Amino acid sequence: MVAKVIDGSAVSLQVRARCKGRVDRLRSERGITPGLAVILVGDDPASRVYVRNKGCACAAAGFHSEQYDFPGSSSEAEVLEWVRRLNADPRIHGILVQLPLPGHISGDRVLREIAPEKDVDGFHPFNVGLLAIGNPRFTPCTPAGVMALLDSEAVNPEGRHAVIVGRSNIVGKPMARLLLQRNATVSVCHSRTLDLAAMTRQADVLVIAIGRPKMVTGNMVKRGAVVVDVGINRLPDGKLAGDADFDSVLGYASRITPVPGGVGPMTIAMLLQNTVSAAEHSATMACEEGSAVQRPTPQGQGAGRTARHGFKLWRRYRF
Numbered sequence: 338m339v340a341k342v343i344d345g346s347a348v349s350l351q352v353r354a355r356c357k358g359r360v361d362r363l364r365s366e367r368g369i370t371p372g373l374a375v376i377l378v379g380d381d382p383a384s385r386v387y388v389r390n391k392g393c394a395c396a397a398a399g400f401h402s403e404q405y406d407f408p409g410s411s412s413e414a415e416v417l418e419w420v421r422r423l424n425a426d427p428r429i430h431g432i433l434v435q436l437p438l439p440g441h442i443s444g445d446r447v448l449r450e451i452a453p454e455k456d457v458d459g460f461h462p463f464n465v466g467l468l469a470i471g472n473p474r475f476t477p478c479t480p481a482g483v484m485a486l487l488d489s490e491a492v493n494p495e496g497r498h499a500v501i502v503g504r505s506n507i508v509g510k511p512m513a514r515l516l517l518q519r520n521a522t523v524s525v526c527h528s529r530t531l532d533l534a535a536m537t538r539q540a541d542v543l544v545i546a547i548g549r550p551k552m553v554t555g556n557m558v559k560r561g562a563v564v565v566d567v568g569i570n571r572l573p574d575g576k577l578a579g580d581a582d583f584d585s586v587l588g589y590a591s592r593i594t595p596v597p598g599g600v601g602p603m604t605i606a607m608l609l610q611n612t613v614s615a616a617e618h619s620a621t622m623a624c625e626e627g628s629a630v631q632r633p634t635p636q637g638q639g640a641g642r643t644a645r646h647g648f649k650l651w652r653r654y655r656f
């Protein structure tokens with residue numbers, strides 16, 4: 338058996354084309370251009386590349402995009418202040434803080450400062466909670482991209498054993514929640530898992546997000562499994578490699594994502610999708626708020642103010 342290689346670049350282009358259509362509709366029907374702001378702190382070369390790629394994708398989809406580069410010496414207070422400004426900026430519908438942040442800045446604190454309705458990465462505890470209860474608004478982009486790839490291959494996880502290697506907040510945990518929502522039986526492995534190979538060999542769907550090049554080899558994969566390799570690792574020769582040993586897994590899996598060209602492009606596509614959703618949501622809320630304000634009330638103006646206040650509270654708690 339030689340696995341089919343899933344073309345993440347091609348699938349991502351389809352998602353991006355659909356986003357572009359939604360952007361065009363928003364602009365022509367509502368006069369709104371989706372806006373994404375990206376904050377980068379420090380000089381991490383990989384982060385710079387990711388941010389540049391996101392910027393290019395935004396431009397191609399017709400977004401308004403802004404990038405804020407902070408020196409690595411910036412204080413947490415400065416970054417928080419900038420996030421607050423972007424929260425209040427009506428041209429910006431999505432805010433992304435590129436991780437990792439320098440050690441003296443708390444990623445948790447910065448992510449919590451982002452308004453949940455602009456949290457297009459889906460990392461704010463409010464959005465994490467919505468995903469946990471099975472009612473996601475903004476699904477973290479990488480796991481969302483993995484699900485879109487599985488769908489593009491008509492891989493239905495229902496009733497299958499999905500094994501995820503890695504339990505980060507960014508990939509592993511939300512991945513587990515999404516697969517559980519789709520009725521897979523989910524196992525999550527990590528660095529303390531005693532016999533990793535025994536677990537991975539049970540997987541019908543194997544998602545690997547470890548950050549260790551070529552760690553999962555063919556003999557750790559069940560014959561016919563679908564293998565999704567999230568890892569992106571720079572090898573000493575400058576080439577990129579995933580967490581799966583691609584050549585050896587090819588002989589066991591039925592399908593496999595390559596690195597590069599697998600999950601990576603999907604992550605960016607899902608970021609665009611989340612940002613368009615945020616812009617559409619904000620347009621709908623503005624419209625509803627407008628009609629709530631204009632609705633005549635028998636009690637007069639005072640009651641109108643109460644209705645507006647109630648609406649704002651409702652909006653706050655909807656996210």
Ligand code: NDP
Pocket residue numbers: 479502503504505506507508509526527528529530533546547548549567568569570600601602604
């Ligand atoms: P983290 O370092 O946050 O998490 C790595 C996870 O792997 C942890 O849960 C860790 O376990 C687990 N792990 C580490 N070593 C082992 C081991 N020997 N056996 C089993 N589990 C192990 O990484 P991320 O989740 O952020 O990223 C994972 C990979 O995915 C990286 O290569 C990253 O570059 C890539 N990535 C790719 C994206 C894309 O768009 N394609 C987006 C985001 C990430 P423990 O919790 O016990 O420490």
